[in-house]
Amino acid sequence: MALDTANIIEQLKGASILELNDLVHAIEEEFGVTAAAPVAAAGAAGGAEEAKSSFDVELTSAGTEKVKVIKIVKEATGASLLDAKKTVDGAPVVLKEGLSEDEANELKAKLEEVGATVTLK
Structure with a gap:
């Protein structure tokens, strides 16, 4: 079966970030691969740095859709609407x-x- 690469690319262009994220996860699970970039070796020390296992999410700017951002922050943090x-x-x-x-x-x-x-x- 031949792939229609141009058609696939056009479909991906129209996808949202969340849809693309779901696609990446589905591909990772289906084929047992990871889309993570390989960890580079450390410079002068010669040892490899350990991959980061926990992350902090920082809101830098709310942008123009502040109300929508507030709703997402409320859901994600469990805070009250005012908080x-x-x-x-x-x-x-x-x-x-x-x-x-x-x-x-x-x-x-x-x-x-x-x-x-x-x-x-």
């Missing part, structure tokens, strides 16, 4: 700490989808 608003108003602020890579990327994708600027630390 979520205060958190978003206080950006840049760390929203959640110690998340797995998948959890951090999922929250980041949700926030970026509504226009927020997010960094993982």
Whole structure:
């Protein structure tokens, strides 16, 4: 069966970040591979650095869809609506700490989808 590469690329262009994230996870599970970049060897010491296992999600900016960002922050943190608003108003602020890579990327994708600027630390 021949793949229609151009058609696949066009479909991917129209997908949301969350849909692409789900696709990557499905491919990883189906084929037993990982999309993570390999860890580079350390410079002068010659030892390999350990891969980061926990991540902090920092809201850098709420963007133009502040209400949507507040709703996502409320859901993600379990905070009240008022506390979520205060958190978003206080950006840049760390929203959640110690998340797995998948959890951090999922929250980041949700926030970026509504226009927020997010960094993982």
